[in-house]
Amino acid sequence: MNSAAKSKLETNAIHVENVLHRYSKSDPDSQMFIPEWQVQRGQQVFLHGESGSGKTTLLNLLAGVLIPDEGAITILNKPFSTLKAHKRDKFRADHIGVVFQQFNLIPYLSVLKNIQLANHFSSTHLDNVNELAADYVQKLKLPADIFHQAANSISIGQQQRVAIARALINKPELLLVDEPTSALDEAAKDAFMRVLTEVCQEAGTTLVFVSHDMHLKQFFPASVEMSELIAQKEGQ
């Protein structure tokens, strides 16, 4: 490997190489193969794909909740997909933030406890979780008194924004977001997107945003189609 290639690798937040995922053990044809995909550090990428195109599966692979059957995923220069399970969990807690479509929060805990919980599982034990959380709450345009409300008592839009605060509390280098706006109305969607991209920009966080909604593409400098990533595995 020459030095140019090496330095390029170091600036990668995500590097996917020859990754094969089989959906089912019994049916070898039902699989997803990605020859190569890279996302640079600090980049904000819109990953577009129709339902069933495998985008959530890819996100699961990137988050290390699924492990590729073949190939390698390198996250922040760590051979993420070959780490031992508990190391992968730890790495995720420290370096990757995740926001789902919905149900991002533990419903019975307060907003503050939800945010504190994220810090609890990471090795960056912050002394100032509460101040940092207050800071995000302000940036995400949430009411200041939201902290002590139960997570299931606030609106979906607010829950999604709390989820971002929760995902960012450990200052992760990578934020994975899966259809976070699907439960929001149009106006709330735009406000949410602006806040999300701004906060990530400010923190220098790499953002991978997955959606089937082409309308949201306008908020991102770069976008990629799921169909472009996937290829037929050679020899099959």
Place this chain on the structure above:
Amino acid sequence: MLVSLAWNSLKSRKKSVILTFLSLLISISVLLSVEHIRLQAKESFNRTISDVDLIVGAPSGQLNLLLYSVFRMGSPTNNIYFKSYEALKNNPQVEWAIPISLGDSHRGFRVMGTNGTYFTHFKYGNKQTLSFAQGEPFGRLFQAVIGADVANKLGYKVGDEVVIAHGTGSTSFTHHDNTPFTISGILKATGTPVDKTVHVSLKAIEAIHLPAPQQASLLGDPSLVDELTPDSVTAVMLGLKTKFAIFKLQREVNNDRSDKMMAILPGVALNELWQMISTVENLLRVISVLILISSLFGLSTMLLASMQQRQNEIAVLRVLGAGPHVIFALVLIEALILVGLAIVAATGLVSLIITLLSDWLSAQYGLFLSANLVQVEVMVVYAVIVIASVITSAIPAYDAYKSALHSTLSAK
């Protein structure tokens, strides 16, 4: 953090959690009380009498004799002659003999006629003799010494007058009103049926049963007291000079042709009593263990049923970096919190119930229970409960572990 998470999770499922808690509370209480009563009953039985080698009474069964002479339960079937007592007392192998005469009561407490040897030679617990909290043994005819419970319950003190009733019920229609007794002494608490007894002299027992005219003349002329000799006693407790003589004397007593008598060894009779009770007690133990197991399965079912609705929660914890073992621990901690609280509450409840019922239990069954549950054997029960709950809740915890392994971001 994990404990607070588990606690909040339990709080979020209040209804099913409270029902499970109650079921655990009841089953653990049952188990604890059975175990506690078993241990305490054994101790309480064994401490009732000590250092008495033989008890001699009218022939019946050895349990019957033991029950009425020592536990003051049931009714004496028959009496033995007073001269038989005197013969026993003068037997060269006998060191001391305590005569007892039963059949009367004072407001539900048994009255026992005896003499001074009772206060010097009767032993309970670990060879402890009786001692006085106040006053002294009865000296004059109509004096009585009462047990600690009698004094507490009826608020008596030395110098008070009491009237004895015929028969052993708490309500009686024949009162020996003409012959009130003055309390001369109050015994220290022993935790045995002695506490529930009113002690008077054998002569006093004789005197209150005299026909009215003779009684009147007796009351008029105290010198007649010396002529008062009882015809019979209910039983005699014997202490021998040497333990080797026990069986020989027992045989002699059983074969005595001058009076119908039987002699029993209190230890052997206690053992027989205990064995009779232990069958029932083992049955109770089995039942209470079964109840515990069923409520632990209830706990496990409650946790398993909640797993379905907690898929999202588990997915969230997973992406936050909680490994499957953390999810396993979380479910286990929930179960242990619930069981721990139930153990604490059950201990409190059982202690409270025993405190409230102790008077009734000692009066009805001669059981003296301590409300203090913290003993080694009960600790073992606690440990067994905790281990059993860890085992049963490992099932839902493993379920959560597996679902954590397979949980993905697309949790819906």
